[in-house]
Amino acid sequence: MIDRTRLDSLRTAEEERFRESHPRSAELAREADHSLLAGVPMPWMTRWAGSFPLFVDSAGGARFTDVDGLEYVDLCLGDTGAMTGHALxxxxxxxxxxxxxxxxxxxxxxxxxxxxxxxxxxxxxxxxxxxxxxxxxxxxxxxxxxxxxxxxxxxxxxxxxxxxxxxxxxxxxxxxxxxxxxxxxxxxxxxxxxxxxxxxxxxxxxxxxxxxxxxxxxxxxxxxxxxxxxxxxxxxxxxxxxxxxxxxxxxxxxxxxxxxxxxxxxxxxxxxxxxxxxxxxxxxxxxxxxxxxxxxxxxxxxxxxxxxxxxxxxxxxxxxxxxxxxxxxxxxxxxALREEDFAAAVPLATRWTAGVAGVIAEHDLPWHVQQLGCRAEYWFCPPPRNGADAAAAIDDDLEGFMHLWALNRGVLLTPFHNMALFSPHHTESDVDRHTEVFGEAVEELLGR
The missing domain is CATH 3.40.640.10 (Type I PLP-dependent aspartate aminotransferase-like (Major domain))
Structure with a gap:
């Protein structure tokens, strides 16, 4: 259902938007390239959406601010490392x-x-x-x-x-x-x-x-x-x-x-x-x-x-x-990570799941979203039952576009997956912002 020519065009436009919005990160990326292998302190930092890494200035709770002064809702939370929220x-x-x-x-x-x-x-x-x-x-x-x-x-x-x-x-x-x-x-x-x-x-x-x-x-x-x-x-x-x-x-x-x-x-x-x-x-x-x-x-x-x-x-x-x-x-x-913390975070993941599922249903896409506790993820396919099925369903181009689209609108997803993780510091408005951004991306992809 996805026009790949349209996808490529949209991705190119988002890359340009990213470069224009992050001049200081681009400058730091060029400096890091002189001394750091692949320009980053850890290899998979090259895998983020965007043509260069986003450099972070500060993080607190469920948000962070980059070196260009832009603020983001953080749905990655250090790929679980900051599952409690940042800077407890x-x-x-x-x-x-x-x-x-x-x-x-x-x-x-x-x-x-x-x-x-x-x-x-x-x-x-x-x-x-x-x-x-x-x-x-x-x-x-x-x-x-x-x-x-x-x-x-x-x-x-x-x-x-x-x-x-x-x-x-x-x-x-x-x-x-x-x-x-x-x-x-x-x-x-x-x-x-x-x-x-x-x-x-x-x-x-x-x-x-x-x-x-x-x-x-x-x-x-x-x-x-x-x-x-x-x-x-x-x-x-x-x-x-x-x-x-x-x-x-x-x-x-x-x-x-x-x-x-x-x-x-x-x-x-x-x-x-x-x-x-x-x-x-x-x-x-x-x-x-x-x-x-x-x-x-x-x-x-x-x-x-x-x-x-x-x-x-x-x-x-x-x-x-x-x-x-x-x-x-x-x-x-x-x-942190107590019963009362999960009692706040899990309903947010449920709301996120419902929001994404609503967009998928509205556009009759063969996609899927599922939840485990305070974590949720959408797939570009029916739910896989094993790792090989999941690996075969990976769509790097589509995933890269969705991540970059969200990032350019102040929402960070977990890299390598279309996954969101919630802490008690997130709010319903954070969830609804992602649903809005996700819906806009799908509409652009489908030309609607």
Missing amino acids: PSVASAVQDRAAHGFTTMMPSSDAAWVGEELRRRFGLDRWQFAMTATDANRFVLRFARHLTGRPKVAVMDWCYHGTVDETLAVLDGDRVVPRPGALGPQVDVALTTRVVPFNDLDALDAALAHGDVAALLMEPALTNIGMILPDEGYLARVRELTREHGVLWVVDETHTLCAGPGGATAAWGLEPDLLVVGKPIGGGIPVAAYGMTAEVADRLEGPMRGHEIDVAGVGGTLTGSALAMAATRATLST
């Missing part, structure tokens, strides 16, 4: 206090036990440890799983993403496990380390685990990094049964699905993982992640964790569990 006063105060008393000593701070108890309360797992990122936490728990089971492989979902963990950058090509497109310099053939199964396919999971060489199944309870894909009714309960039947540790990555509630999908849906990882949201913007485990798993790890050579076991890091990270996490979990 409690976190700012805790960080300021820790700055006056030392950020890191390689010893526990008084906040550590409080944080552990709060994570235990929220997620229901008995023991906890910390990491700098969810990538690290996932890497650590996979190492633990191989140690505990004596098995060499891990299993993941096709087109999953769990950070820069080598074993997880794998997809299916027919029945072969191959590196995910775009993965640079795999250290080994991923077929040697990983079994890959489609999301929502229980027969494929059963067959993969039946080989007897899988230590752990690492998965999100709903895929979020190839777009949002919800589990079929009863799927996760059967996943739990199959992992137990095959002696496989079940690891749930809640870094993005924390949007389902204070204890993520694990608490909201009554899941029973052996291990759980949660990352960036819990620190209010300060780098920190955590991984929890059942009492049974913890008991089996107690010996190695207290061993003389634990410092070279392949887990941890000098800045991991620092006083700064613990202070920020305590401040975040005591003032």
Whole structure:
């Protein structure tokens, strides 16, 4: 239904509008190109809509202002890193206090036990440890799983993403496990380390685990990094049964699905993982992640964790569990990501979903929108059931136009997806502004 010539013309016009509106960002982008690889401090910052990165001056609550003085409704929120909203006063105060008393000593701070108890309360797992990122936490728990089971492989979902963990950058090509497109310099053939199964396919999971060489199944309870894909009714309960039947540790990555509630999908849906990882949201913007485990798993790890050579076991890091990270996490979990916060944020996601669905229905488009907690996303296709279907439906040109159109009108969506994340700092008018902008974009695309 989309005229591609018209789409190209509209995209060109939006690119010109972007360049004219952001002269200072353009200047900083040229300066950064002299010293930074690809002109950015982290590679995927090149993926934003626009012909150069948007440079941010300040952020607070659900908004940010760029270096050209333009203000935006932020529906990305640091791709979950600022899910609490930007510049939480409690976190700012805790960080300021820790700055006056030392950020890191390689010893526990008084906040550590409080944080552990709060994570235990929220997620229901008995023991906890910390990491700098969810990538690290996932890497650590996979190492633990191989140690505990004596098995060499891990299993993941096709087109999953769990950070820069080598074993997880794998997809299916027919029945072969191959590196995910775009993965640079795999250290080994991923077929040697990983079994890959489609999301929502229980027969494929059963067959993969039946080989007897899988230590752990690492998965999100709903895929979020190839777009949002919800589990079929009863799927996760059967996943739990199959992992137990095959002696496989079940690891749930809640870094993005924390949007389902204070204890993520694990608490909201009554899941029973052996291990759980949660990352960036819990620190209010300060780098920190955590991984929890059942009492049974913890008991089996107690010996190695207290061993003389634990410092070279392949887990941890000098800045991991620092006083700064613990202070920020305590401040975040005591003032944000609570029941009352989700009670404010989830209805906004529901309103956003309804607004987008209304535009889609008005124009009789074969598109779809769905919601998970305080997160929602629209697709240019019917809802996919697995990662391969989602990957096949990606329309980079159309997505790029929609994002740039919104950005040029003061609304920032999450890059790589058509996804919005809501915090208690957003308002109904923020939601309605997106609906208005989305509707205008569709009308322009269809020439109506």
